[in-house]
């Protein structure tokens with residue numbers, strides 16, 4: 001079972017809303033090589049693991065546990081790119097005739113972000129296709145699974161490098177850069193596990209060499225060694241028996257980190273009157289705030 005920590009795995013920088021960037025980023029969430037897929041693929045491989053090679057099970061369990069934090073991070077980033085993109089008025093009643101949602105008809109964004117989701121993320125790819133369980137690969141064979149996971153991380157990273165080249169929006173880039181670095185770390189986890197099993201993966205599967213030297217946000221994260229580390233997200237994990245020593249890519253020492261990262265505060269999305277979200281009238285709102293322990297003075301100031 002799992003515990004949840006009310007923190008984001010990385011800090012999301014503030015910038016202007018950008019519905020076109022939000023639409024593109026959906027590929028990293030609900031696309032074939034997105035975070036929803038990595039989460040479900042590694043967890044099904046964990047649930048279905050046969051035999052007593054626990055350190056290898058801990059490999060898929062640790063990375064699969066990190067992935068739910070990536071789903072949260074990328075959804076929150078999409079929300080920040082969308083929220084307030086239609087109008088600057090978030091808390092006051094909006095005149096419908098002023099067409100506060102007119103930007104939803106701008107062809108650069110995804111109309112469902114406004115029409116269905118009230119300026120927030122959806123479990124779909126950048127073209128609006130729903131996420132599919134058919135993406136999930138679990139063959140029951142450890143070597144094949146590890147190979148496929150390595151390919152999945154390498155392709156996900158390739159796509160994120162393409163996303164990086166689409167927008168300079170700081171909100172967008174802070175998350176895309178973080179995921180470029182973490183995908184690299186995860187490539188190494190699966191490559192190392194194959195190496196430990198004696199599989200010469202580099203001969204049959206050359207991982208694409210995507211040069212990120214000109215991406216300063218990526219370099220800054222790599223300086224913290226984030227591309228060589230993997231957390232266990234568990235007290236009983238034996239991941240450290242596999243993920244140690246020289247990086248399988250020959251770029252430094254890899255390191256197993258006990259537990260989980262410190263994390264960053266999760267932003268609170270404001271009410272959006274023009275979206276009728278969350279749609280509480282005065283009475284319901286005051287009840288909800290009472291339950292949340294918000295004082296009368298704070299309410300009056302709102």
Ligand SMILES: [Fe+2]
Nearest residue numbers: 035038067070
């Ligand atoms: Fe991920």
